Amino acid sequence: MAEAAAGIRGYGLIVAMWVRTTMAYRLSFAMTALGNLLMTAADFAAIAIMFSHTDVLGGFTFAEVALLYGTTSTSLGLADLLLGNLDRIGRRIRDGTMDTLLVRPVPVFAQIAADRFALRRIGRVLQGLIVLVWSLTALDGVAWTPVAVLLVPVMVLAGAAIYGAVFTCGAAFQFWATDAAEVQNSFTYGGNTLTQYPPTIFSKELVRGVTFVVPLAFVNWLPALHVLGRDDPLGLPGWVDFASPLVAAACCALAGLAWRTGLRGYRSTGS
Amino acid sequence: MIEVEDLEKVFVVRRRAGRLRRTKHEVRAVGGISFAVPRGEVVGYIGPNGAGKSTTIKMLTGILTPSSGRLRVVGIDPARERTRLARRIGVVFGQRTTLWWDLPLLDSYRLMRRMYRIPDDRYRANLERCTEQLGLGELLEVPVRQLSLGQRMRGDIAAALLHDPEVLYLDEPTIGLDVLSKAKVREFLRELNADRGTTVLLTTHDLSDIEQLCRRVMVIDHGRLMYDGGLDGLHAVGESERMLVVDLERELPPIDVAGCRTVRVEGPRQWLAFPAGASAAPLVAEVAERWPLVDLSVREPDIEDVIARMYA
Amino acid sequence: MRGIGALRDAPAMQTVRLYGLVAAGGFRRFSTYRAATAAGVFTNTVFGFILAYTFVALWHERPQLGGYDQAQALTFVWVGQALLAPAALLGFGFQEELQERIRSGDVAVDLYRPADLQLWWCAHDLGRAAFQLLGRGVVPMAVGALAFELALPAAAGTWLLFLLAVALGCLVSFAIRYLVGLAAFWLLDGQGINLLNSLVAMLLSGTLLPLTVFPGAFGDIAQALPWAAMLQVPADVLLGRHTGAGVAGALAFQAAWAVALLAAGRALQSVATRRVVVQGG
Numbered sequence: 001m002a003e004a005a006a007g008i009r010g011y012g013l014i015v016a017m018w019v020r021t022t023m024a025y026r027l028s029f030a031m032t033a034l035g036n037l038l039m040t041a042a043d044f045a046a047i048a049i050m051f052s053h054t055d056v057l058g059g060f061t062f063a064e065v066a067l068l069y070g071t072t073s074t075s076l077g078l079a080d081l082l083l084g085n086l087d088r089i090g091r092r093i094r095d096g097t098m099d100t101l102l103v104r105p106v107p108v109f110a111q112i113a114a115d116r117f118a119l120r121r122i123g124r125v126l127q128g129l130i131v132l133v134w135s136l137t138a139l140d141g142v143a144w145t146p147v148a149v150l151l152v153p154v155m156v157l158a159g160a161a162i163y164g165a166v167f168t169c170g171a172a173f174q175f176w177a178t179d180a181a182e183v184q185n186s187f188t189y190g191g192n193t194l195t196q197y198p199p200t201i202f203s204k205e206l207v208r209g210v211t212f213v214v215p216l217a218f219v220n221w222l223p224a225l226h227v228l229g230r231d232d233p234l235g236l237p238g239w240v241d242f243a244s245p246l247v248a249a250a251c252c253a254l255a256g257l258a259w260r261t262g263l264r265g266y267r268s269t270g271s
Numbered sequence: 272m273i274e275v276e277d278l279e280k281v282f283v284v285r286r287r288a289g290r291l292r293r294t295k296h297e298v299r300a301v302g303g304i305s306f307a308v309p310r311g312e313v314v315g316y317i318g319p320n321g322a323g324k325s326t327t328i329k330m331l332t333g334i335l336t337p338s339s340g341r342l343r344v345v346g347i348d349p350a351r352e353r354t355r356l357a358r359r360i361g362v363v364f365g366q367r368t369t370l371w372w373d374l375p376l377l378d379s380y381r382l383m384r385r386m387y388r389i390p391d392d393r394y395r396a397n398l399e400r401c402t403e404q405l406g407l408g409e410l411l412e413v414p415v416r417q418l419s420l421g422q423r424m425r426g427d428i429a430a431a432l433l434h435d436p437e438v439l440y441l442d443e444p445t446i447g448l449d450v451l452s453k454a455k456v457r458e459f460l461r462e463l464n465a466d467r468g469t470t471v472l473l474t475t476h477d478l479s480d481i482e483q484l485c486r487r488v489m490v491i492d493h494g495r496l497m498y499d500g501g502l503d504g505l506h507a508v509g510e511s512e513r514m515l516v517v518d519l520e521r522e523l524p525p526i527d528v529a530g531c532r533t534v535r536v537e538g539p540r541q542w543l544a545f546p547a548g549a550s551a552a553p554l555v556a557e558v559a560e561r562w563p564l565v566d567l568s569v570r571e572p573d574i575e576d577v578i579a580r581m582y583a
Numbered sequence: 584m585r586g587i588g589a590l591r592d593a594p595a596m597q598t599v600r601l602y603g604l605v606a607a608g609g610f611r612r613f614s615t616y617r618a619a620t621a622a623g624v625f626t627n628t629v630f631g632f633i634l635a636y637t638f639v640a641l642w643h644e645r646p647q648l649g650g651y652d653q654a655q656a657l658t659f660v661w662v663g664q665a666l667l668a669p670a671a672l673l674g675f676g677f678q679e680e681l682q683e684r685i686r687s688g689d690v691a692v693d694l695y696r697p698a699d700l701q702l703w704w705c706a707h708d709l710g711r712a713a714f715q716l717l718g719r720g721v722v723p724m725a726v727g728a729l730a731f732e733l734a735l736p737a738a739a740g741t742w743l744l745f746l747l748a749v750a751l752g753c754l755v756s757f758a759i760r761y762l763v764g765l766a767a768f769w770l771l772d773g774q775g776i777n778l779l780n781s782l783v784a785m786l787l788s789g790t791l792l793p794l795t796v797f798p799g800a801f802g803d804i805a806q807a808l809p810w811a812a813m814l815q816v817p818a819d820v821l822l823g824r825h826t827g828a829g830v831a832g833a834l835a836f837q838a839a840w841a842v843a844l845l846a847a848g849r850a851l852q853s854v855a856t857r858r859v860v861v862q863g864g
Binding site for chain 1: 616618619621622623625626629630632633634636637639640641644645648772774775778779781782785786791792796797798
């Protein structure tokens with residue numbers, strides 16, 4: 001517990017410093033944040049173009065796909081903002097600057113995650129939120145029960161935690177393969193692209209894989225299907241729709257374990 | 272301050288053998304060394320590249336976990352309580368900075384202050400002292416990446432000392448520095464040790480660092496401690512030689528002076544080797560008396576030479 | 584004899600040899616990043632699968648959309664993944680290194696070398712592209728062909744024309760990114776323009792959706808812009824959408840943009856060089 005507190009405090013200190021530095025160049029910050037927003041909006045433009053040719057995709061309307069898009073993109077945006085810099089760890093190991101982090105009184109995880117904290121990535125979060133809010137206004141026929149209303153923010157936060165766990169596992173993997181930073185993109189950005197679309201368009205094997213192996217289905221698919229009043233393609237029991245926070249917690253625990261194993265390995269081999 | 276007993280570090284190295292097969296080798300980077308450094312001592316830790324210096328330092332700071340042996344720094348087991356130890360030691364890596372590359376020095380220091388929870392008055396006093404003695408005044412607002420190597424090193428040393436560490440590790444603190452920066456760094460370290468009794472362990476390639484700072488030297492080679500004692504003893508053990516270089520008025524046959532041997536002649540210049548423990552004064556007097564001397568200089572033995580002789 | 588011969592063909596031959604070596608260097612440099620290459624292949628393959636399923640869904644609703652049948656649309660997806668790294672469809676590449684050298688002033692050293700800055704980077708980048716076409720392109724394409732029914736041509740000639748189109752596409756890609764790189768002479772840092780470059784490249788090369796699917800005038804304009812030369816044209820050549828003179832036209836379209844953009848890069852380079860000389864680097 002004490003270590004977690006030290007980590008959060010250290011993270012906060014480093015992030016605050018980078019934010020101060022960023023804010024010294026407000027215009028540049030605004031431009032790059034906007035650039036990030038537009039950059040991530042490009043794939044939504046592709047979806048919009050698709051729906052200019054058709055009313056439904058895999059049985060889902062544009063507003064329904066936008067709900068999927070908005071939730072998963074906001075989740076990824078949050079995880080990317082908070083932990084996205086973890087993927088620099090491979091470079092730090094290769095150039096030897098990892099050692100300088102190990103002699104400071106703050107957990108290494110917090111130092112790497114906070115290093116060069118890029119506030120401009122808030123652009124991705126904003127873009128996701130904009131699409132999410134639009135989809136909520138555009139959806140019709142959704143029964144907004146209290147549970148459904150609560151499920152939306154819960155799924156965004158649980159999704160962010162799941163993506164955060166993936167970022168952490170990807171970073172831990174770099175303890176063994178220092179220049180394989182790109183692998184995690186398959187699960188983060190790839191997972192994001194995947195869960196922007198309805199599960200009905202993918203093969204059952206793929207859906208099973210992202211439900212039971214890399215549980216990206218819990219980022220938004222399962223809870224969002226509940227909100228939309230649809231059945232999931234695998235016919236899972238109903239309580240699964242609410243399992244995202246639990247799955248997120250399990251993912252984080254596993255990621256923590258992977259990170260510790262990686263760091264212990266580094267400290268016993270020095271490479 | 273530092274207690275080391277039978278410290279050992281074994282790496283398992285996988286080598287490619289053939290296309291797919293890989294074989295495992297055990298490499299003993301540090302093979303059972305023991306020593307103790309009392310409070311306030313300045314110790315030089317030297318040895319050829321790959322001898323195990325860095326590995327030792329990494330174990331003493333908690334970066335690396337030892338394979339076996341007992342290790343205590345300020346009473347703490349570094350591998351088990353790395354972050355707690357971090358508050359009580361300072362580390363300077365000559366080859367890489369611990370500062371934030373894109374930020375001005377002062378921003379790095381401010382962050383250190385919060386990270387290490389340095390009380391305000393201590394921080395101000397330490398920063399003032401370091402700034403003055405290391406000549407950092409005009410550099411505080413400059414981003415680290417724009418500093419020269421010597422400036423950056425001074426900045427790094429200051430950063431390592433803001434939290435009043437009891438032990439300071441310096442890994443090659445003068446590598447690549449110009450003469451002026453070297454002198455400044457050495458002077459500062461001497462004062463630091465005298466004023467506050469900070470224990471210092473430094474690795475270096477530069478023998479003059481050791482001569483000017485350390486009373487005690489430890490020599491490591493192939494993971495073993497080969498020598499632990501005073502600097503004079505090192506010269507005796509190593510039978511190292513200093514070199515008297517004399518410029519004569521004209522070309523002469525090799526001159527013959529008692530207590531040294533002429534090892535090289537190049538035109539009017541001659542090189543005379545004599546034991547490092549001996550004084551150069553009587554030699555100079557004799558040469559000046561018997562031959563037409565124009566100029567002279569004395570060259571110190573290179574640390575690598577000294578060590579090379581030890582194992583020759 | 585040998586000396587005279589070497590002297591006579593020295594300038595031309597040495598130039599060819601120099602840039603050949605630079606290109607080989609670019610190839611070798613990227614071939615040493617084994618884990619990175621494997622990771623890239625994996626990522627390209629994963630994205631290929633995801634995009635392929637979305638295309639299946641779309642073409643299920645609208646067969647013949649954009650003039651492609653489903654097999655052709657899927658081929659487009661996998662060609663896109665195969666060319667993602669070699670043609671730098673996401674806009675990342677050497678220009679960040681060039682910008683860094685401009686920012687640090689090291690570019691002044693480059694300019695005094697007896698090699699031309701643009702040609703040097705061009706050779707280096709094409710060497711990189713050649714490696715990534717083999718290292719990162721072939722496997723995803725093969726996986727795609729195994730997992731889905733693609734519309735790959737049987738004629739060797741079509742494949743050769745495709746490779747030529749890919750080469751021209753990589754050249755256009757280089758020419759654009761060289762301009763982006765040189766912008767660092769005038770901008771404080773390259774972040775903004777790199778972001779813009781990535782955005783435009785991703786959208787207008789057809790990486791997300793074929794340009795023929797873009798609505799109305801937007802689609803027509805997109806197909807006339809240089810980014811179309813990077814993926815849309817090579818994919819259409821492979822799919823046999825151009826025949827006879829059409830192929831020549833498509834390749835000429837790429838070549839024209841390559842020449843125009845390289846010339847623009849040259850002009851910008853000479854303006855920038857004058858700046859360096861005036862400022863003393």
